[in-house]
Amino acid sequence: MSELRFDPIRRRWTIIATERRLRPHEFAVPRPAEEADVGACPFEHGSEPATPPQIASFPEGADWQVRVVPNKYPAVNHDAPLASESSGLFRRLSGVGSHEVIVETPQHARAMADMTPDEIARVMRVWRGRLLDLGNDSRIRYVLLFKNHGREAGASLAHPHSQLLATSVVPEFVKDELASARAYYRRTKRCIFCDLLEQELVREERIVLDNDGFVALSPWAALFPFETWLLPRAHGYDFALTPDSVLLQLAAALRELLRRVRAVLADPAFNLILHTAPVPRRSHHPSDVTAHAYHWHFELIPRISHIAGFEWGSGYAINHTTPEEAARYLRNVPTLP
């Protein structure tokens, strides 16, 4: 019997339909082998001239382990003036911002799931640094950090990398989450994500894994099969303020989650997206409750089901795997250390 579940944070309905339920091995659609990159991969040691001039590298020099470069086909442009124009019903802004690629390792075939926690934490420190830096640009309102793994997830290069898109507008998903988090805070003086964590840790059935700092869970009204959220246990509204020690806990939890997803779903393509507070972070009006109300986290979406136009067009998803079942599979799969 199907049911409709309401997400208290995203405030939208998902249809959880089990009539057509699949087992994980049925999801494990064999992925086409990644095409050999045409020519040399631009993200390896020695091919640095193939990218636009770099923004930063860590460490500096030819022996870099993490490197930040502009996206070759930027969706927004750093040099654009911030211009706004209205005409009749319509409004537009110039595409001002920054679109960057973070090369996570010089090794072409070293997926994040294969890195050590220290290596992943190094990537995360670079993410944090870019978010802090871009947050100082007064034209920027949000920095969207995401990682596409595999062609079906939109990755055009196989070499491990993540991206960030800094724009002068706040994306819809953050606005929606902020609106519910602020409303909840005004009503209860509590963070809705903290309350969600507390409730879910007691109920256990949607918990995928946890460590001292982080909890991974299947959200109650998951839009996609095996969608998983990774949240810090301690309240924090801004990923960019996370100290090194906590990034190391995050790296360990994310690595374990990626390995479990890979084991259960046969190395699926996926998107990993950071949800964090908008910038500028130092100019909050005293009445702004964002710092108390919002709670940064990552969302992982394995790309194992077709996103039908139906879902896009209708605004509600049909998910054929219950979150409890997905969590059970991910919790119980054996993974190597």
Added chain:
Amino acid sequence: MSELRFDPIRRRWTIIATERRLRPHEFAVPRPAEEADVGACPFEHGSEPATPPQIASFPEGADWQVRVVPNKYPAVNHDAPLASESSGLFRRLSGVGSHEVIVETPQHARAMADMTPDEIARVMRVWRGRLLDLGNDSRIRYVLLFKNHGREAGASLAHPHSQLLATSVVPEFVKDELASARAYYRRTKRCIFCDLLEQELVREERIVLDNDGFVALSPWAALFPFETWLLPRAHGYDFALTPDSVLLQLAAALRELLRRVRAVLADPAFNLILHTAPVPRRSHHPSDVTAHAYHWHFELIPRISHIAGFEWGSGYAINHTTPEEAARYLRNVPTLP
């Protein structure tokens, strides 16, 4: 140079990025031939026993031209009791409703673009009849009518068909559109869609085609390349109240649009979605301005670009084709009568 456009009705931003602009023939990804359906197609004359017991057929009997059957894997269920449950932060409803398939013709290979306007109008009268009928069920709040063409659009059978999903909740996209339409009406005492049409017909650059009753246009902040809206010129909030003569105009306009899309984009997969007012339509509170504020229409989304998790995850789209360019291609392509 890219720009951000704000949609006044959906109230969200799209990034219109032209750095990676494609020409239509580059979009025309060769579609894999539809797999031969395993066994006989269940939607042809003579194979009626292969579907669940039919809901209706037109005309009645073995010579039907349009047939309505329950979806074999329903996302919601007609017999479910309407039950609601809350626990902590979570809320759920039983999956009550109806999930139906409208077989549009007994001819397996007769795509809607190949039908005559009269044949298409016959399908539309069946759509209207189902919407009226389901609108009488007090448990139903919205009837979502849509058509998936091609595997990439989610169609699991090649035989021309559409679907409807009647649920006890109103989908997000309708809520958003209703909210902006009502707010606009309260401010101006006008329908935002009527004003949009008036403005666009003067500006012309986003108009795809029009006839006495209907206008097809590329929306100002299209989420997808070649997304097209088809709107009645005369104000009307509820598709189910459309008279036969207007359905015939609609059929002619939709046919022409489908033929143009097929010619420009080499028979792409697509989704076609009806946006109409929620039900029940006869119990409006006097203060409810929906009838004045909302304007039903169809939205067509060719499935020619990957929907990256980025878009889903972020809530804003990156569209690499400007609406003006898409409209120009669709307007100027020669089609056979």
